[in-house]
Amino acid sequence: MVITESNSSMVQTLITRLSKEFSMKDLGDLHYFLGIEVQANEKGLFLSQMKYALELLQRASMIDAKPISTPCVVGQHLSTEGKLLSDPTMFRSLAGALQYLTITRLDLFFSVNSIFQFMHAPTEDHFGALKRILRYVKGTPHHGLQLHQQSTHDILAYSDTDWAGCLHTRRSTTGYTIFFCTNLVSWSFKKQSTVSRSSVEAEYRSLAVATVDIAWIVQLLRDLHVTLSTTPKILCDNQSAIFMAVNPITHPHSKHIAIDYHFVRELVANGTLKVAFIPSHLQLADSLTKGVTKPQFFLF
Template sequence: MEQPPGFVSTRFPNHVCRLKKALYGLKQAPRAWFQRLSSFLVSLGFTCSRADTSLFVFKKDSNILYLIFYVDDIILTGNNASMVRDFITRLNKEFLITDLGKLNYFLGLEVSYLPSGIFLSQSKYAHDILARAQLLDTKPIATPLSTSTYLTSNGQPYTYPTKYRSLVGALQYLTITRLDLSYAVNQVSQFLHAPTIDHFQAVKRILRYVKGTISYGLSFLHASSPNILGYSDADWARCIETRRSTYGYSIFLAGNLVFWSAKKQPTVARSSCESEYRAMANTAAEILWLAHLLRELHVLPPGRPTLLCDNRSAIFLSQNPISHKRAKHIDIDYHFVRELVLSGKLHTKNVSTHLQLADIFTKSLPRPLFEDFRSKLRVGSPPSSLAGGGGG
């Protein structure tokens, strides 16, 4: 530490300021605030989640409260309305808070209420991105990425790389509710260090797709039989420069999509079986995390999770404890999928390629297939029966 430039004391040049209070905006402030709030919650009987440290759970008999916060934004819910009101009163006595009522806007996410569930969207945020890119009047397009597009690092450099990085960063946040953008955004995100004109044209195509689907969002509907179902897929040697595979997964809870991803694998796979098996291992890890979270929320489904994959060799490798010579080079940590299957904690099954919903995260698809998968993942326009929410 040292004295700030322009305010160096001539009498005590080697002294520094002593911090007596954690002020808003300092590096220490978030940690101090978290410690202050979490200590108060624990004193009331809440327990901090091990799966997510920003989540706190209170359970007494059949009454449950869930509280999650991001900096100074808090979401509180529970199954007992009077208990929720009592807790808000106690929280207001300890901290100066503003109760905004029923949730309808949180960190750019818009929440609309349906008779059978909720609808999440980012329409305003998407509109702001289009306005920033000056593409509000652009012509919409049906898919975010052409099936014939293969982005490489070759090409004429783009003149405004900062603008490119800003737009791609904004699109990354938009994928919170717009999973149909995940693969396309993943592709353009790989060239942030040195974008070319072709890369910017791909970003403009994504924005044209957003323009035509600006009101789209993700639906979460009530279900009578909760279960965990995952889809895992990989496109072997997808990257023509590095020959690394692209993998993706989608995980459903009671028929509602709760996790998804589109990423490039960190190493080169020697076969499609290896790339698919590695994708299964990553998906299984996410399913385990979800199971831990649901157990802490006291809503863990009784049945074992199911993981679907369209590669029969990878399914065989996950179910057969006998090591095959072609799998000797695969890292040991990926073989924990076998242990999960053998212990009965995970069930792996084969699924037909045309029913592999994770395919949308590994490659650009033709329009009919893309729209079919997008619909099955419950991404679409707002239902016509949206009910009015409360204050935000």
């Protein structure tokens, strides 16, 4: 169990009370927890999974593999075609282990998400993609998340979409990152549940998904009695999607979009959320590097 508080005397009081009710041992300052290494530095806390990553490479018999600079090939899309693996057990085991590694390794998230879509029937090409990820991990086991000490409290999110990126279903992939001050606290890359008929619809759906996560974080901060310095802001690179978010008028071409997604408009209208334009996909990739030490990002 991890106990944290700005007042050290309150922490000690809680530990003393718990020790009277339960048999427990105080291990002192936090250094290692559930496979995550915690290192205090002049900036704050650095979270990594180096030990876990090296154990994963050893388990895959790739501890001596040649490192590679990227976790996936840019523009390459995996498919269901190809020779099926005779025994997919190892593939599924390593893929599951890689998923846990993404707790502190956002640079692996999209690549791992891609191979996870073929867990039911993995092929040799999928296994090759998994090995490429492991070769990337071999060269970057020290990467992780840097959490900075901050005096201000604000939320900034980035939203993006790969429209019709899936070659088989033509569903789009939603991607977003959320920063609390300069600390990366939440992210997701997930295939949308329905096919979007336009890039505007796909981007608008991504805005809605990111907004749900922002609303949850705001509520959590409210429960912790943390007051935000400014209104949460979400950045998007599609001006039409932004227009839909701030304009309460329903246009004929957007009537088919589920009403559930239009709650973004309500939050914008009452001042709970701000939506702004960001000019390029590259700025989203640059934003991700704020929370990760020397990553290589290749999105969609």
